[in-house]
Amino acid sequence: MITSHRIPDSEKSERSLLASLQTARLEELLSKIYKLNQFYTRKLDDAGINPDTVKTSGNDLNAILNKLPFTTKTELVTDQEANKPWGTTLTEPIEHYTRHHQTSGTTGKPLKWLDTNESWQWALECWKAVYRGAHVGSKDRIVFAFSFGPFFGFWTAFEAAGQIGAYCVPAGGMSSSQRVALIEAVNATVICCTPTYALRLAQVGHEAGGQPLANGSVKLLIVAGEPGGSIPATKQRIEQAWGARVFDHHGLTEVGPISFECWDNPGFLHLNEPEYICEVLDPKTLKPVTDGEAGELVVTNLGRTANPVIRYRTGDIVIRQSKICSCGRTLARLEGGVLGRADDMLSIRGVNVYPTAVESILRRFKEIIEFRSTVSFDGTLALLSVEIEIMPSTDSRQLVGRVERSLREGLGLTVPVLIVEPDSLPRFEMKAHRFIVENGNP
Ligand SMILES: [Zn+2]
Numbered sequence: 001m002i003t004s005h006r007i008p009d010s011e012k013s014e015r016s017l018l019a020s021l022q023t024a025r026l027e028e029l030l031s032k033i034y035k036l037n038q039f040y041t042r043k044l045d046d047a048g049i050n051p052d053t054v055k056t057s058g059n060d061l062n063a064i065l066n067k068l069p070f071t072t073k074t075e076l077v078t079d080q081e082a083n084k085p086w087g088t089t090l091t092e093p094i095e096h097y098t099r100h101h102q103t104s105g106t107t108g109k110p111l112k113w114l115d116t117n118e119s120w121q122w123a124l125e126c127w128k129a130v131y132r133g134a135h136v137g138s139k140d141r142i143v144f145a146f147s148f149g150p151f152f153g154f155w156t157a158f159e160a161a162g163q164i165g166a167y168c169v170p171a172g173g174m175s176s177s178q179r180v181a182l183i184e185a186v187n188a189t190v191i192c193c194t195p196t197y198a199l200r201l202a203q204v205g206h207e208a209g210g211q212p213l214a215n216g217s218v219k220l221l222i223v224a225g226e227p228g229g230s231i232p233a234t235k236q237r238i239e240q241a242w243g244a245r246v247f248d249h250h251g252l253t254e255v256g257p258i259s260f261e262c263w264d265n266p267g268f269l270h271l272n273e274p275e276y277i278c279e280v281l282d283p284k285t286l287k288p289v290t291d292g293e294a295g296e297l298v299v300t301n302l303g304r305t306a307n308p309v310i311r312y313r314t315g316d317i318v319i320r321q322s323k324i325c326s327c328g329r330t331l332a333r334l335e336g337g338v339l340g341r342a343d344d345m346l347s348i349r350g351v352n353v354y355p356t357a358v359e360s361i362l363r364r365f366k367e368i369i370e371f372r373s374t375v376s377f378d379g380t381l382a383l384l385s386v387e388i389e390i391m392p393s394t395d396s397r398q399l400v401g402r403v404e405r406s407l408r409e410g411l412g413l414t415v416p417v418l419i420v421e422p423d424s425l426p427r428f429e430m431k432a433h434r435f436i437v438e439n440g441n442p
Contacts, residue, residue, distance in 0.1 A: 005135040005263070010274040011329045015322070018330065022277050023061045025302040030054060032305050038088035039079055040310060043069050065279065070286070070298065070311045076254065077109050086112060091306050101152035103253045104431060113152065113253050114307055122275070122303035123152075126257040127160030129272050133260035134222055134247045136190055138165030141217075143183050145193040145201060146429060148172040152253040153224060157192050166190075176204040187217040195228030195238060195246075196432040202241035203369070218244045224251065225431050227356045230267060230337025233363035248337050250316075254309055255299050259334060264326055268333040271320075276301050278332065279311070280320045283342050294319050296342055297334075315342045317354075346375055346437070348382045351412050355435035361410045362386070365403060367394045370425045376438045384413060387420045 013021075030051035033040050044051070047069045054064050080087035090097065099115040115123065136142070142161050148154055148170060161168045169186055171179045180201060183191065191198065198221050221244055228234035229248030238246050248269060251257035258276055259269035271278045280295040281288055289295035297316045301308055319335040340354035347353075355373065362371045370389040375382050386407065390399060400417045407415040426433075 005132050005137070007328050008132075011129075011270075011331055013330060015330055018273055019061045021274065022302065023064065026061070026064060026277060026300065027051065027055050029300075029302055029305060029308060029310075033091045033308060037091040037308075040089070040308070042088075043071070043310075061277070065277065065300075065311065068300075068311050070313055071309055072313050073111065073254070073315070077111055080112060081109070086114060089307055090114060091308070092116060096306065099155075100150065101155065101253055102150045104151065111254060115304070116306040119304045119306040120156075123156050123256045124160040124163060125303075126251075126272055126275055127156045128164055129275075130157075130222070130249045130257055130260040131160065131164055131166075133249075133263060133270065134190075134220060135263060136161075136164070136166065136220065136222070140189045141167040141169065141186050142190040142192060143169045143171050143179070143186070143188040145171045145179050145183075145191055145197060153251055153257070156257060157222075176201055177208055180205040180208060183218065184216065189217055189219050191218055191221045191242075193221065193223060194225040194428070194431065195223045195231075195234055196226060196428045198223060198238045198246070199234075199241060200427055200429070202238070206241070216243075218242055220245050220247055222247050222249065224249050227338050227340065228359065228363075229261075230269065231356060231360045231363065232267070233360050235266075237363055237366070250338055252314060255312060255314065256301050256304060258299060258301075259337075261337075262325055262327050262329070262333060265333070267337070268321070268325070268335055269337050270325070270329055270331040270333050273331050275303050278320075280318060283313075283317075291320055291322050292335075294339065297338075316340075317342055317345075344435070346382060346384075348375065348384050348413060353384065353411055353413070357411060358384075358386070358407070358435070361406050362388070362403070364406070365399070367391045367399055368403070369422075370427070372425050372434050372436060374436045374438060384411075385416045385418065387418050387425065389420055389422055389425055392422075 034051045035041055049067055096116045097114040098117050099120050102110040102112045144158050146154055158168055171182055221238060221242060223229035223246055229246055235246045247261050249260040259271050262268045262270055277300040279298040281298050283296040294317055297314045297318045299312050299314055300310050316338045317340045318338055320332050321335055322332045324330050325333060340356045345352055345354055358373050362368055367390050368388045369391060372387045374385050390396060396419050403417045
């Protein structure tokens with residue numbers, strides 16, 4: 001891999017300078033969209049805000065932010081339902097838009113999100129920050145191991161890779177074994193996929209040919225779409241299976257690619273703050289939390305003027321650290337990546353449980369190939385159980401005892417563990433659904 005990873009000045013500027021740049025760009029964004037973007041004009045008017053009067057409040061970013069209303073996904077979905085097909089969030093006439101993407105709709109109706117050539121290019125520049133952070137450059141051969149559906153993350157990753165001069169291999173519409181063969185045929189150096197699928201591909205590769213993946217050309221897996229890339233046990237498992245490094249990042253269709261892991265400090269995701277204003281707020285009070293405390297990530301994207309989000313409540317629970325990083329970046333970092341989603345949290349017998357907590361425990365057991373957690377209800381009482389597929393020739397009774405003990409210690413709950421037949425649990429290429437809630441709200 002080439003080392004075209006010099007940190008640009010914008011990623012290591014003084015935080016006060018960064019805040020004044022963000023303030024100027026926020027003011028510019030508000031001026032550009034006011035009266036053109038119906039959705040935000042309505043919200044700003046309802047909040048009694050005129051972009052011209054916001055400007056006169058001085059150069060204090062927080063003072064401006066505090067006046068602005070929040071945006072929720074429910075609002076966006078409701079707006080699209082009421083104003084089919086695109087809602088009222090577009091700043092420009094529909095003829096200017098060139099890219100249609102939509103969310104997977106796993107937690108509700110899919111949200112369509114459109115870009116113009118200009119806003120699309122902005123998103124690609126954000127992806128280039130991910131590649132730069134991952135030390136990926138023009139000498140790399142990247143295999144994109146996923147189906148190219150209308151999913152924003154795939155297409156931006158692919159096109160940005162082309163723009164930095166990398167050799168780009170789309171691997172949509174293929175079986176896992178065909179993808180493994182393709183990775184080997186082109187001596188891929190980088191794989192882009194979900195953490196779950198990285199494990200699946202490794203398993204298929206090892207079954208097919210023994211060692212080629214572990215001793216092969218792949219140096220790096222850039223993962224996203226699930227929290228696994230920052231769950232230490234999952235990450236370690238992928239790295240061991242591939243003999244390659246895992247690099248995490250995250251983004252959302254309606255927001256853009258927003259974070260990338262620190263090369264020098266794995267487990268911390270830098271926020272691309274030159275392009276996004278990132279707040280971490282208490283999800284109940286919506287007041288800022290201090291560094292080191294968990295809160296909800298709330299985002300304003302500064303360069304997607306054609307279809308922006310302002311103070312968007314992502315639902316992602318994160319812990320921010322704002323101290324300067326030893327890599328030289330002044331950009332704030334998310335400790336442990338995205339820890340979970342506010343709406344994923346379940347209360348089970350009085351204990352708050354995130355699906356990531358279950359995964360982080362189960363992935364420590366190398367004998368477990370696949371798993372599924374199920375929350376069922378006995379009246380109003382929620383019960384959690386776990387099914388596991390295990391490696392052949394494992395002492396199953398002994399393993400069940402160890403797993404149950406770890407779950408009890410890690411979660412503070414007694415969780416029954418059941419061994420199921422090999423290959424009986426679903427495998428995932430896209431976002432994995434290993435946390436099933438029966439007769440309840442997922
Ligand atoms: Zn860093």
